[in-house]
Amino acid sequence: MQGSMEPTEPTSEPSPGLVSAAIQAITQHIRAEGLAPGDPLPSEAAMTRQLNVSRTVVREAFRSLSAMRLIDMSAGRRATVAKLDTGAMSMVIEHGITTQQISVQQVYDVRRTIEMRTVALAALRRTDAEAAAIASSARLMRENFTNPEAVMEHDIAFHEAIAAASHNPVFSLIVTAFSGVTRRTWVIGWRTRSSDEAQLKMIKGHEDIADAILKGDPRLAAEHMAEHFDKSVKALIDAGIA
Amino acid sequence: MQGSMEPTEPTSEPSPGLVSAAIQAITQHIRAEGLAPGDPLPSEAAMTRQLNVSRTVVREAFRSLSAMRLIDMSAGRRATVAKLDTGAMSMVIEHGITTQQISVQQVYDVRRTIEMRTVALAALRRTDAEAAAIASSARLMRENFTNPEAVMEHDIAFHEAIAAASHNPVFSLIVTAFSGVTRRTWVIGWRTRSSDEAQLKMIKGHEDIADAILKGDPRLAAEHMAEHFDKSVKALIDAGIA
DNA sequence: TCCTTAAAATCTGTATGACAGGTTGTTGTC
DNA sequence: GACAACAACCTGTCATACAGATTTTAAGGA
Structure with missing residues (x-):
């Protein structure tokens, strides 16, 4: 299942890069589910299946959001929505x-x-x-x-x-x-x-x-x-x- | 060369996580070298050697900075320092x-x-x-x-x-x-x-x-x-x- | 010598598999 | 019913592989 071989959406892909798409998917999930600070996000594995991309991509997306302090990550636990941080x-x-x-x-x-x-x-x-x-x-x-x-x-x-x-x-x-x-x-x-x-x-x-x-x-x-x-x-x- | 087997710095490791350390190393590189927008950063491979961590870690660091728009990334090219972006x-x-x-x-x-x-x-x-x-x-x-x-x-x-x-x-x-x-x-x-x-x-x-x-x-x-x-x-x- | 072009080296993007270590839920025993 | 051991799940990190983009190098011809 090599990434470029199976374009999930052959039609419209405005943002270049799967990671950006994953980031958007996660933030949209927060919005759609109305999550509040402390609420857990889907696991990396779940996101991997849902987006049909490798764990590498999903992880880079999670990590990016974590770097911006929009989510909190820690080993073993699922990522959670973060409190407002500077x-x-x-x-x-x-x-x-x-x-x-x-x-x-x-x-x-x-x-x-x-x-x-x-x-x-x-x-x-x-x-x-x-x-x-x-x-x-x-x-x-x-x-x-x-x-x-x-x-x-x-x-x-x-x-x-x-x-x-x-x-x-x-x-x-x-x-x-x-x-x-x-x-x-x-x-x-x-x-x-x-x-x-x-x-x-x-x-x-x-x-x-x-x-x-x-x-x-x-x-x-x-x-x-x-x-x-x-x-x-x-x-x-x-x-x-x- | 498994990561946890060879702690590069057995003494002081304040920030938890290699990725955070890598992010800091990159931003500090920008500061130390006095880089301006458009200037190229070290390649992922170079950073990997310098920090003695896997490419995964370095990549997540680069990607995080890219998500914050502090650096620009594109395929084949080295990452560059980004112009101020919102x-x-x-x-x-x-x-x-x-x-x-x-x-x-x-x-x-x-x-x-x-x-x-x-x-x-x-x-x-x-x-x-x-x-x-x-x-x-x-x-x-x-x-x-x-x-x-x-x-x-x-x-x-x-x-x-x-x-x-x-x-x-x-x-x-x-x-x-x-x-x-x-x-x-x-x-x-x-x-x-x-x-x-x-x-x-x-x-x-x-x-x-x-x-x-x-x-x-x-x-x-x-x-x-x-x-x-x-x-x-x-x-x-x-x-x-x- | 200089320009053009083709090949090689380098670099990023993504996928896959593996394993260590932390966290949580389950089960089985006392 | 309480508690402890275990299993299942999850994240953190590493290693490897390969496709595609870009830059560099080398070769060849004018």
Whole structure:
């Protein structure tokens, strides 16, 4: 049963490659069956029979979806539908940066645009627990301020917590996808704030944002966020980031 | 040379699975060599030797990156670094929608946030050709207004053209990633505009945006865009979209 | 010498078979 | 009825084979 000898559909085959077809078949199966995260998918063997292709093809399809984090795979178990994850988006952004198709500044412009909105939404919709988590990240930035690495991680957590408090997972998805870029450039911005004073002022900015969210004042929160981004971008430009 | 018999690195193996390791090796190769779009990657055979794993593993890694559109593959040719493409992002968004982890309204909120910015940037940065392309899409909407399918495609092209005119590929990436969702819900909004008058008014809104961009007035352009989105969201809510 | 063309080497696409190891369902015993 | 051993199923990885596409090399002629 060599693949090219028995074209299952001699008429219309728009996408080139059996793997692409298999990927589509799997995603369509999810849609057609109305599967939810955690629900199991057909086994590779079943898919092999259904599509009448080799296991190689089916496996490459499953693996591709797994790489995009649309499904979860593990040995012995069937693949399951995955919860929303930022994996694929992160990789696309990283790819764009490393191949110099997008610049760090362009990412920051998008981040600013989005986070001006998430911070306003967070001020309006945050639960008490979310407000506490945001404030906590800001506090941890101050407490660890002699350890840049730690400050950075709490900074990233701070922005992700705000996105989560916006109660729109698409915002969370995008903000989180940018975290990788932030990890790669954050230190540069930090170094331009040479004095302790400048560094503490930057941390103060985060506390102001957290306070505004706690108070439920979207306009004030957005103002502080704008200021924060303007200074961050300025720091990057001063450091000569293209 | 059975895989599990000769652990190449008996000490630290953080990521579970050889395929993940291979994916990382490839992306790191791109970074380390400073490859640009179009540049060729090592052959599968070369990668197989370098990583000391089977071709199966290497192939699944390549295929995964291809599915995310980070690399281009075709028979006989070596894989090459891909230009920035929205493929993976679209699939993530689609997945979120079909598994009901995100709602259409949430996508529209993100679109509104982003396109309020792209339209302003487009007004400031558009070339004459870009302004013409945007206006052309609006005109084609009017000319084909008895054919909903055609109107939709020109509508989508309109928004993507604005994103392109923002001269920030990250915006283009995100806006384009949402086009799939738009294709799946657009008709619903169109139907709520039952009269020709209502439909033509909606098209007029697009022309107003195009004019503002042509005039180079970011504030006016953003105002028209806001109005457009508010009406679109209202139309979806009227139609009972969750 | 240079151009053309045919053969060889290389590469990807797909299929098949094999086996290790994990997971789940079944059965049989106590 | 509880528990343990076993069988069935499933994924992870490897090896091999071959078709078809592409690139490289070599040969031959102008």
